[in-house]
């Protein structure tokens with residue numbers, strides 16, 4: 001079975017939000033159109049406590065987009081975003097919120113960030129999504145959402161590593177793009193054997 005993964009389509013990642021992805025909201029109609037073409041639909045939700053270790057505001061003298069070393073490796077510091085139970089953490093109002101079968105929350109532990117839908121940033125602590133997909137008989141994953149260079153990339157790389165046939169839907173993702181990070185992310189994903197398609201390819205089937 002094929003599953004559609006919708007990554008972090010939340011207000012804080014859309015224009016006007018705390019960590020806006022340029023054009024982040026423009027992909028939502030495309031995602032909505034893809035939904036009826038899948039039998040398994042999973043959404044992720046970035047869901048941070050206020051004291052989260054990825055927030056620059058929790059460090060003296062640090063600014064958003066600085067990087068620091070945490071015990072699991074390099075971490076980019078972000079503006080406060082997707083704080084649990086705030087408007088910024090809500091799914092965008094135009095996203096079809098009725099269709100998804102499963103919502104995976106991530107980044108809810110203060111001391112560790114989680115970009116991937118499968119593992120936290122230590123690349124060891126599982127979110128449980130792999131078990132869910134395997135139990136439902138999913139073998140193939142189509143990835144959409146935000147942001148191409150962070151949560152989409154890490155979700156796609158982990159999906160491929162876990163053995164799913166993994167495809168990114170190019171016109172249903174948008175990136176933050178810090179110093180060419182979108183281009184680098186696409187290259188890394190291609191090198192990992194991840195496929196790329198366009199929504200039209202799926203809709204016309």
Ligand code: VGL
Nearest residue numbers: 008046146147150151152
């Ligand atoms: C994301 C940075 C911080 C993402 C989440 O959804 O790509 N990026 N938290």
Ligand code: ZN
Nearest residue numbers: 046081082107
């Ligand atoms: Zn986050």
